[in-house]
Amino acid sequence: MSFSKIWVFVEPSESGVSTTSLELITAASGFASTVEAFSYGVGSEVGQILGEHGATKVVVAAGLNGVLAGTAVASIMAKRISAEAPDAIFFGSTPEGRDAAARLSAKLNLPVLTNVVNLSLEDGVLLSENAVFGGSEIVTAKLKSSGPGLYVIRAKSFAPENRGGSAASVEEVAVGDIGSAGKAKIVQSHVEARSGPKLDEAPVVVSGGRGLGQQDSYQMIEELAKLLNGAPGASRAIVDAGWVPYAYQVGQTGKTVKPTVYIACGISGATQHMVGMKGAKNIIAINKDADAPIFTIADLGIVGDVHKVLPKLIEAIKSRS
Numbered sequence: 001m002s003f004s005k006i007w008v009f010v011e012p013s014e015s016g017v018s019t020t021s022l023e024l025i026t027a028a029s030g031f032a033s034t035v036e037a038f039s040y041g042v043g044s045e046v047g048q049i050l051g052e053h054g055a056t057k058v059v060v061a062a063g064l065n066g067v068l069a070g071t072a073v074a075s076i077m078a079k080r081i082s083a084e085a086p087d088a089i090f091f092g093s094t095p096e097g098r099d100a101a102a103r104l105s106a107k108l109n110l111p112v113l114t115n116v117v118n119l120s121l122e123d124g125v126l127l128s129e130n131a132v133f134g135g136s137e138i139v140t141a142k143l144k145s146s147g148p149g150l151y152v153i154r155a156k157s158f159a160p161e162n163r164g165g166s167a168a169s170v171e172e173v174a175v176g177d178i179g180s181a182g183k184a185k186i187v188q189s190h191v192e193a194r195s196g197p198k199l200d201e202a203p204v205v206v207s208g209g210r211g212l213g214q215q216d217s218y219q220m221i222e223e224l225a226k227l228l229n230g231a232p233g234a235s236r237a238i239v240d241a242g243w244v245p246y247a248y249q250v251g252q253t254g255k256t257v258k259p260t261v262y263i264a265c266g267i268s269g270a271t272q273h274m275v276g277m278k279g280a281k282n283i284i285a286i287n288k289d290a291d292a293p294i295f296t297i298a299d300l301g302i303v304g305d306v307h308k309v310l311p312k313l314i315e316a317i318k319s320r321s
């Protein structure tokens, strides 16, 4: 037995919609016969890609006028929920996704499961695997209450899949007056400068940690990432130290990455870091301490000083190309 309808909160990106949104649409279409997207800040062209991944309809919040996106979309969902009766609603574990889920839950008294890393359907009930204690434990949960459950799902929990569906229809809905919830407004937004691929989409990620010793050494991480057509990342220790911006952080309170190759340089492997990168296909760790926890999940470990290993690696790659 599968669900009849799942709604998915879909977020925009430079290329249309975010990869996480496509992951959620794909997952939802594995559980329900009808998948509908609720979005904002996108054009009607997204109907094509969302349709290919399994959605049949896209409802786009229009006329936000600076209102927070999660608030606007939650208000549209709240107005339609009883008439349209979705069985579940999926949100990405992003600032907007968490905001929308929290507001909808508070407004309509709906149950929420957060940090979802996997879902399966058993006897018509969604079983949800949720990461707890910084990802060191997984609990399996199911919702008993009637009414749609809200599932806040971590990035990279599902693979996006083009299922060849036809373009979804796109319906624009004016946000209108949302009362006091609309009082918080975006006054300025800023696009992070970036030259290579996005950290959470790059096939190769090279991350640096406190073992680099000083901010200047991060330049080796950037150089290696560039040579490998990858993205540079970081542990929270060096983000907190102000060496690199927060956008570089990998881990529980940073980005979740799942590249083909992840190279951890001078990173100890705290659980909060590993939860954000342990899904990488191949993990290479460079650390001078042979007992560093990162080696417990590394496919290839190099016990050595980053200041000696990285320049050699960079030189070797340069000489090949």
Ligand SMILES: Cc1cc2nc3c(=O)[nH]c(=O)nc-3n(C[C@H](O)[C@H](O)[C@H](O)COP(=O)(O)OP(=O)(O)OC[C@H]3O[C@@H](n4cnc5c(N)ncnc54)[C@H](O)[C@@H]3O)c2cc1C
Pocket: 208, 209, 210, 211, 212, 213, 234, 235, 236, 237, 238, 249, 250, 251, 252, 253, 254, 255, 265, 266, 267, 268, 269, 270, 271, 272, 273, 276, 286, 287, 288, 289, 292, 304, 305, 306, 307
């Ligand atoms: C609620 C919470 C959320 C958190 N979220 C995150 C998160 O999202 N991401 C994250 O990364 N952390 C997070 N942390 C912090 C995390 O617990 C660790 O403190 C952090 O990951 C450590 O960063 P590090 O590995 O760079 O530093 P350290 O733990 O200090 O490790 C440095 C490593 O470098 C090695 N080293 C030293 N010198 C060299 C050298 N010359 N050559 C090679 N190796 C060398 C050392 O052996 C050591 O293993 C969080 C913590 C909390 C409490």
